[in-house]
Amino acid sequence: xxxxxxxxxxxxxxxxxxxxxxxxxxxxxxxxxxxxxxxxxxxxxxxxxxxxxxxxxxxxxxxxxxxxxxxxxxxxxxxxxxxxxxxxxxxxxxxxxxxxxxxxxxxxxxxxxxxxxxxxxxxxxxxxxxxxxxxxxxxxxxxxxxxxxxxxxxxxxxxxxxxxxxxxxxxxxxxxxxxxxxxxxxxxxxxxxxxxxxxxxxxxxxxxxxxxxxxxxxxxxxxxxxxxxxxxxxxxxxxxxxxxxxxxxxxxxxxxxxxxxxxxxxxxxxxxxxxxxxxxxxxxxxxxxxxxxxxxxxxxxxxxxxxxxxxxxxxxxxxxxxxxxxxxxxxxxxxxxxxxxxxxxxxxxxxxxxxxxxxxxxxxxxxxxxxxxxxxxxxxxxxxxxxxx
Amino acid sequence: xxxxxxxxxxxxxxxxxxxxxxxxxxxxxxxxxxxxxxxxxxxxxxxxxxxxxxxxxxxxxxxxxxxxxxxxxxxxxxxxxxxxxxxxxxxxxxxxxxxxxxxxxxxxxxxxxxxxxxxxxxxxxxxxxxxxxxxxxxxxxxxxxxxxxxxxxxxxxxxxxxxxxxxxxxxxxxxxxxxxxxxxxxxxxxxxxxxxxxxxxxxxxxxxxxxxxxxxxxxxxxxxxxxxxxxxxxxxxxxxxxxxxxxxxxxxxxxxxxxxxxxxxxxxxxxxxxxxxxxxxxxxxxxxxxxxxxxxxxxxxxxxxxxxxxxxxxxxxxxxxxxxxxxxxxxxxxxxxxxxxxxxxxxxxxxxxxxxxxxxxxxxxxxxxxxxxxxxxxxxxxxxxxxxx
Numbered sequence: 001x002x003x004x005x006x007x008x009x010x011x012x013x014x015x016x017x018x019x020x021x022x023x024x025x026x027x028x029x030x031x032x033x034x035x036x037x038x039x040x041x042x043x044x045x046x047x048x049x050x051x052x053x054x055x056x057x058x059x060x061x062x063x064x065x066x067x068x069x070x071x072x073x074x075x076x077x078x079x080x081x082x083x084x085x086x087x088x089x090x091x092x093x094x095x096x097x098x099x100x101x102x103x104x105x106x107x108x109x110x111x112x113x114x115x116x117x118x119x120x121x122x123x124x125x126x127x128x129x130x131x132x133x134x135x136x137x138x139x140x141x142x143x144x145x146x147x148x149x150x151x152x153x154x155x156x157x158x159x160x161x162x163x164x165x166x167x168x169x170x171x172x173x174x175x176x177x178x179x180x181x182x183x184x185x186x187x188x189x190x191x192x193x194x195x196x197x198x199x200x201x202x203x204x205x206x207x208x209x210x211x212x213x214x215x216x217x218x219x220x221x222x223x224x225x226x227x228x229x230x231x232x233x234x235x236x237x238x239x240x241x242x243x244x245x246x247x248x249x250x251x252x253x254x255x256x257x258x259x260x261x262x263x264x265x266x267x268x269x270x271x272x273x274x275x276x277x278x279x280x281x282x283x284x285x286x287x288x289x290x291x292x293x294x295x296x297x298x299x300x301x302x303x304x305x306x307x308x309x310x311x312x313x314x315x316x317x318x319x320x321x322x323x324x325x326x327x328x329x330x331x332x333x334x335x336x337x338x339x340x341x342x343x344x345x346x347x348x349x350x351x352x353x354x355x356x357x358x359x360x361x362x363x364x365x366x367x368x369x370x371x372x373x374x375x376x377x378x379x380x381x382x383x384x385x386x387x388x389x
Numbered sequence: 390x391x392x393x394x395x396x397x398x399x400x401x402x403x404x405x406x407x408x409x410x411x412x413x414x415x416x417x418x419x420x421x422x423x424x425x426x427x428x429x430x431x432x433x434x435x436x437x438x439x440x441x442x443x444x445x446x447x448x449x450x451x452x453x454x455x456x457x458x459x460x461x462x463x464x465x466x467x468x469x470x471x472x473x474x475x476x477x478x479x480x481x482x483x484x485x486x487x488x489x490x491x492x493x494x495x496x497x498x499x500x501x502x503x504x505x506x507x508x509x510x511x512x513x514x515x516x517x518x519x520x521x522x523x524x525x526x527x528x529x530x531x532x533x534x535x536x537x538x539x540x541x542x543x544x545x546x547x548x549x550x551x552x553x554x555x556x557x558x559x560x561x562x563x564x565x566x567x568x569x570x571x572x573x574x575x576x577x578x579x580x581x582x583x584x585x586x587x588x589x590x591x592x593x594x595x596x597x598x599x600x601x602x603x604x605x606x607x608x609x610x611x612x613x614x615x616x617x618x619x620x621x622x623x624x625x626x627x628x629x630x631x632x633x634x635x636x637x638x639x640x641x642x643x644x645x646x647x648x649x650x651x652x653x654x655x656x657x658x659x660x661x662x663x664x665x666x667x668x669x670x671x672x673x674x675x676x677x678x679x680x681x682x683x684x685x686x687x688x689x690x691x692x693x694x695x696x697x698x699x700x701x702x703x704x705x706x707x708x709x710x711x712x713x714x715x716x717x718x719x720x721x722x723x724x725x726x727x728x729x730x731x732x733x734x735x736x737x738x739x740x741x742x743x744x745x746x747x748x749x750x751x752x753x754x755x756x757x758x759x760x761x762x763x764x765x766x767x768x769x770x771x772x773x774x775x776x777x778x
Contacts, residue, residue, distance in 0.1 A: 001631040003404025008397070014648065015392025209628030211615060212636050215608035223601040239598030242390040246647065247601050255644075258635065259403065
């Protein structure tokens with residue numbers, strides 16, 4: 001086990017009716033906030049009215065910033081930073097999924113910085129300060145509600161990049177599974193794939209003696225495997241929705257990779273897809289992760305056997321270890337397909353003509369490798385895109 | 390799943406050499422601290438010198454309060470409070486196991502209170518403020534390094550009582566498994582039983598639809614089952630020590646009972662034992678928990694079957710469910726005995742003549758029940774002591 005520092009101070013406020021506590025929680029930090037959300041869907045569901053009522057009822061003033069899109073854009077982040085600076089705003093409230101939260105986190109960093117916030121995404125500046133952020137979560141997927149990361153897409157070149165810092169972990173995350181009842185089935189499924197990918201990125205490690213976190217990863221994956229298909233059938237089953245929602249936070253708050261080093265190649269390879277094609281990130285992961293597995297499993301067959309046996313209940317009486325490992329990967333693919341996700345580029349309607357361009361971007365024009373479990377070159381990444389056809 | 394609030398902001402600093410960071414972490418809070426520890430063992434191992442060097446090197450002044458005993462005493466808490474008040478101390482550093490940490494937490498609460506700190510333990514006052522506490526952990530057992538609780542024994546009547554508040558979670562917990570290499574085998578084993586008891590107290594719940602936390606509890610218990618026997622054999626195996634140490638924190642930081650209500654009767658019943666007989670708390674739990682299980686398993690046979698199958702790998706082809714449940718309890722007993730712990734009062738050299746007195750204390754003279762999974766009366770508790778003979 002490696003040495004590690006771990007801190008996740010986000011206060012989780014989980015359950016029915018908790019969205020009504022947003023004003024009470026927010027006013028602990030500020031009475032003048034930026035209220036970030038996406039499209040009109042929170043108006044249709046009535047969530048917008050509840051938030052406004054709770055903020056006003058607690059004397060919290062707000063300026064709205066709406067229009068957050070999936071794969072959230074840098075231009076809106078700039079807009080939010082400008083509003084904060086011009087109005088002396090010192091708290092950002094995000095209501096939505098990962099896109100709204102990541103937008104809020106990027107604004108929180110940029111509002112206290114004199115230069116271009118994109119500097120933090122390309123390694124030109126380090127995060128030393130950030131405004132506090134609060135969250136009402138409406139989609140279980142990115143884990144951004146308690147994570148130390150945010151991913152933003154720069155429309156100028158369609159670069160999708162991330163930042164990491166404990167300073168951007170939200171102060172609170174309000175999570176009511178009922179708010180997710182009206183999600184389209186495809187979004188629920190793509191979110192589930194994202195959650196499972198967060199666990200699997202951590203699971204495939206070269207660090208030895210990581211029993212506890214292995215077991216916790218397997219426990220969280222099993223919870224997903226048991227509950228997601230039930231959720232696809234019964235989107236308004238509160239308890240099943242709650243399991244998946246809470247698993248989404250645990251998957252990505254950092255607990256599951258204490259003492260180990262995750263891989264993250266699949267995320268990077270997928271980011272190039274969703275930056276160009278605007279496919280849901282989780283759906284892209286359902287395509288890329290199995291292809292990545294098929295490409296790298298021989299690097300540590302034992303770990304893939306463990307994955308097959310402990311996560312997918314593959315019977316150890318199979319005659320050879322490679323067959324066990326491959327059966328585990330197949331069950332993952334079957335699982336994704338059964339919940340309605342694409343598992344090939346063809347199924348995702350993505351053409352095959354820009355592999356080189358994407359692999360170039362992913363590896364800084366072939367000068368860098370991607371991933372920790374196996375360090376992938378530009379050629380490797382092209383091979384993985386080909387395996388995903 | 391129940392609604393819940395969960396926050397655990399303790400910064401975990403885990404691994405080799407981390408004790409040397411204590412000064413650097415402490416000075417973020419204060420330059421004048423109370424340094425609480427137990428006997429001379431930290432002087433023998435050299436830890437004391439390292440702490441002093443790191444504090445001094447970072448310009449942190451300290452007053453020492455040593456002499457913390459197992460089942461820590463209220464009198465020492467009073468002494469610490471007096472020192473803090475007289476010297477304007479605003480940070481408590483505990484170096485040791487749960488006893489030192491709980492002493493520090495109680496001092497942290499009492500130092501900001503004008504009345505008797507025992508008021509908080511008997512429900513006469515509510516915790517509204519506490520000084521910040523930091524920890525260097527030298528025993529994996531109580532989970533106090535990141536928990537919201539502290540247990541203190543009042544020598545006046547030998548009452549052992551606890552307090553709970555997010556305000557007493559430590560600011561940081563420094564955890565170097567190497568610091569535990571010199572522990573006597575019995576203390577390692579008793580600590581392991583305490584850790585497992587923390588998980589089992591949470592596992593036995595009447596709340597339905599708690600899949601994720603069930604799986605996480607099972608994962609943490611399995612990690613203990615796989616690693617503790619190896620640790621008893623090889624006390625200086627760093628990786629095995631690390632697994633058990635980190636499991637001890639996860640077991641009791643509150644994550645494992647998000648959305649559910651734990652039982653806690655066994656802890657209460659055991660506290661009466663260790664208050665009177667000064668047996669190690671974990672050893673007392675190894676005696677009481679199996680007896681409690683035998684007494685209550687019929688209340689929810691399904692849950693005990695799940696415990697037997699998922700935690701102890703009892704084969705479901707046993708002919709009846711009751712036999713499966715009982716086999717799970719037997720394997721727990723065998724496990725405790727195999728790591729050198731008593732599993733009966735006889736084995737713990739505890740006489741049978743004060744059951745009524747202990748059951749009286751535990752139930753406020755028969756006026757209250759104990760436990761949430763099954764609400765136990767004074768008579769029930771006497772029965773459980775008898776089952777533990």
